[in-house]
Amino acid sequence: MTNLVPIGRALISVSDKTGLLDLARALASHGVELISTSGTLMMLRTAGLKVRDVAEVTGFPEMMDGRVKTLHPNVHGGLLALRDDDEHLVAMAAHGIEPIDLLVVNLYPFEETVAKGADHATCIENIDIGGPAMIRAASKNHRFVTVITDPFDYDALIAQMKTHDGATTLAFRQKQALTAYSRTAAYDTAVSTWLAGEIKEPTPRYRSFAGKLAQPLRYGENPHQSAAFYTDGTRRPGVATARQWQGKELSYNNINDTDAAFELVADLGQAPSCAIIKHANPCGVATAATLVEAYKRAYVCDQTSAFGGIVALNQPLDAETAEEIVKIFTEVVIAPGASDEAKAIFAGKKNLRLLTTSALPDPKAKALAFKQVAGGFLVQDRDAGHITTADLKVVTKRPPTDKELADLMFAWTVAKHVKSNAIIYVKDGATVGVGAGQMSRVDSTRIAARKAEDMAETLGLPAPLTKGAVVASDAFFPFADGLITAAEAGATAIIQPGGSMRDDEVIAAADERGLAMVFTNMRHFRH
Template identity: 50%
Template structure:
């Protein structure tokens, strides 16, 4: 008796060639619907599913393969006499190979399918056949990916059957595939009702890139991206030049584009190093914004990542070209700019990113892995209205100071806690990131800012990502020439800090929102 294969695919890539080879090896093929039509047109002899089940396909194809003569042929164990006796008694012929891929749920969703269309794209028979075949992989070969066709054909040609090792690997792949498929459906249906914090979370990602290593050479790593691509993401950025991105490149680039996403009103350049901004500049032109970002910290930018939120022109490219940068990211590049940046810079990673979708990316949740678990939170994308801020001191902020404070508050959100930043209205001057106490962060930020000259003359202000627990910081800040401070407030010692500011004539604004970033 010829071995039987059941073939029913939505993705028909390579299926005619695969099926033709099977028939040449003496296999009998059972097929359904559109797949059967494709194979018939290719001149490949097939059995219709109805010829096997003696039961008509019905309900718009919803019921066709859910039948004992199909699933018995898939699930029956060939090494158990009782199974074989039952198969003989009920005229169930073994099915030794299954080729199935599922209704295009993801593709329909990406195409903007309606709710009714999405429901119709939930495959039932396909996953059932795949799971039955994969469960019985001791005897059944199951395929869901056209890239595996050739390997299976080679083994069948050589040995008449596949190896157990191959069948195990293919079975594992099937369950990953159906799990991913179901996860996407679960997410979609949950989103339809606005479900929050479900009892379990179902996430699915696909391989974007297999990395040489992780943070360090001894750490293996893979870059996965969401099943439904996020346009404003490093995973979707188009690389125009340079080496393949590394693990650290990807993390830093992700942090950098999140900062740039918050600066939309004017041309802005963000320079980042090790997950912290080392320079942010905003101006009326992208060239001038680059000047500000570079001058903010011309030492730390070396080997850093730069994001520009406007097209890179030739003048800006000329200024960036002499500097060693790991990555440049922008919405577009003029032809001349791209030529300048790539000249003698074969390793410089140049990425083009769709900035028009930046706002939509804020809706994604943030996931952080911990040993034995996963932390899930909303992104820190709260919309703040400066009109709701409170001037806590007797000293009022001038118009220029207030503009600088708005810029500083937007920037400090991206500095690792304890985070302190010194800026004027268009440029960061000093960044104090990630110290174990706020005094240390203040000192680092002030020391860096001092390299820019007289801070009072520069219109320098200071922002803190969380409240000042003690007034001792204010003495250092005043001594440095800072004339205005913005911070969340909320400490039991707020009054001491306010009094210290009033003593020095420093304006202080409370935002009532903190921005810890660990």
Template identity: 50%
Template sequence: MSIKRALISVSNKEGILPFAKQLEAAGVEIISTGGTSRVLKEGGVDVIGISDVTGFPEILDGRVKTLHPYIHSGLLAMRDNEEHQKQLEEHQITPIDLVVVNLYPFKETIEKPDTSFEKAIENIDIGGPGMLRAAAKNHKHVTVVTDPADYDSILDNIKENGDTAEETKAGLAAKVFRHTASYDTLVANYLTEHTGEQYPETFTVTYEKKQDLRYGENPHQQAAFYREPIGPMSSVANAIQLHGKELSYNNINDAEAALDIIKEFSQPAAVAVKHMNPCGVGIGESITEAYEKAYDSDPVSIFGGITAFNREVDEETAQHLKEIFLEIIIAPSFSQEALDVLTQKKNIRLLKIAMEEETPRERSQITSIHGGALIQDEDRKGFLDADIKVVTDRDPTENEWQDLKLAWKVVKHVKSNAILLAKDQQTVGVGAGQMNRVGSAEIAAAQAGEKAEGSAMGSDAFFPMKDTVETAGEAGVSAIIQPGGSIRDEESIEKANELGIAMVFTGMRHFKH
């Protein structure tokens, strides 16, 4: 069997004219519609209009043109089925062997912030998906193409064999159904968001491959990196890499953790992350001062870690950064002088990422489990959203308030059970991921050492009993911030009063598992 008749109807006209010309040169008859037909005719291609095939005009502003039995019978007829062939002959329908279709630009339309709902609806393709799905269903007999990147290989197949191989047809059909599924998902999610329904009966997502990864979390695991089709620019998925090796699976996870933390701050801040937990956070008058505090928080753990900044990295900061081994540096921008310094290190990855979203919106967080998924709102609540109450006899001092705020902003991003100590606008001890809260407090205090004296303690969840306050007192902690809400809160409050510790309740938990 050879390809004798093709139907071409594309929104993305990249490469379509030379492709059609070569099809014509190979003896393929071409049917086309609307704008595609005009482009091909103006380019000198002999085109059969869709109305000439159907005997029916394009109507309703082009909404109805390919939805016709003469088109879909030509696509769906099985060439090895005698009854199908007999019916084609009876109704004088010519089979269509090649379908080249891509869809109305729905994604590109809704990406524009000024797009009206009506305009978005008009860019939902109906006939295109119908033709693609029909051709893909009948891929044993029909070659179907939706991606301009496949044009050259299709032409090579036709020139060599007059047709495409069976496995090629099957691969293209699978690609079509992935494409239409992704397209339908964008439409469904747009309409669902428009109606305000948060958790519908089915939850469908779609991602586009950004890159293959060398391996996953461990070398024996294969992996790839995907991004949302219309995702936030303030994300690792949309980062601009200025220098260094390709990102790895673990790099991406760690970079995302660092970015989440740095977004908590409006004043100049620096964050160091290791294995998705903060190992140092500093706030300063300048970005250099902030980095020095973050480094001083834990100069051991930062080695081989990731740093993130919410201000441009300048030459002075870059000179400090080049002194140690770092995997990634994230910032909204880098001065040319800083780039000159940092790019001397061949492998360090420099990521330019916007720190604020142009159009912030609520997003869902998806966690995969075996056989399903957990979906929740992202935890965007911060200090200003909390119900702050001083529950002890003593109020925090002004300096303690500043450290309590820092501790609360950062402990939210530490794996539970989480305890964090902060002092003089830097973290000094982090206790992450322990099975009991006292264990996390002991780790944080041990890491802080003498710096624990006069520090502020933040806890991601309430104290179930007074023992964490006792541990804080032994370390020299002077103020505590925690959600409260335990049936034994009074025990913790009494112990804090006994030890002269100021304690604040937030009424808000920040578990991070």
């Protein structure tokens, strides 16, 4: 198999002109003949470089508003011809096809056009045809042809040619072919996903997902698992778009937990709010008049679990809140901004990662979520479900008070972000007990209450904070036992979806104990 292959002729056609002139000059210094198209051609010629118009190669001018310019045998033959196949060489000679040894192409900015909210016609015009066709041809023939699809790889190409006297190695060409095929796959994925949305097709026959490498990770959930972090190009505010100011590299688990924390806190509205996350579940969530008070109240819910947790804030981090956070070990803090004073306080904790974003994610935004299973994967809309107080149905003799109602709505929002079966006790805008991920709903109810009892003992309180609290359940109570357990823990009001065969039994149990209960008619399972 051919190893070193010199580059004698290059076709360059790029939308992203980053680094283009430096690359072209480096190629020219090795005596490489340059061929180009339209805007790229003009830029290179303006810089004083000698460049052939692709129309000279094809014998046809660009036409149809540039839709047709490289779709020609003289281009694809030059890319696909096997240099060690006599029949291919004879065909090239017979038809005047010149070999193309290097293809430098990056595609029309379709993803960026969609992200900007462009109209349908503009998005269609930004679907590249000739670019992917050339990339696939060059990649298939990587034994002889080098293909570059990302300005990030220009320096590596220049270094290859400098080291190998104008040639590239097979290993380099193979790696670039891999990148190229991955790029066209991601591009086609973006187009198909957009079109499915345009025609409102929820279940297209074929579904694909794509991402761009953000960083290789040291390992996955456990040290024996390899892992990497990819971004999907949507620019949704969060861990994927955040700036890291300090601290160690984020781990797989850090990224997963930070995402969970930031999505939760973004769901809590405008008032200063804080969520503390451990293993993707909240161990404390609160809203208050100030950010520091929100953090303190979230921390009180479960001080034991908060150690080594992830803190998410819905307002820029200030110095007073930073001073509180550094009192215990925290893995990551993410917020929509941070003051210089807060950054200075964190600077003394070298292992603490501080991430800031430009905004909070929109909790109502539509997006797809997928999960791999053996032999396939499940796809669904992300849970963007929301209710208002107008959606609630009071099912007990006693309706909730205004104070209870506010806490019920807060508890319901938190429950959406807790692993099922989820039970959330809330009092005065703060969680006071969280039961997550249990096989039985009554067990989640008991665990949340028991943790509240433990914290009351730790804090020296006369009674657990569940006394006078409200409770949210992410799905209906199948039996009255879970509600009875919550009432025994001191709960005064319940919010749940309803819909159980035993709703009447559960409602009767609530009435017997003087509880108020509302149904949402919406479930928030989170597996």
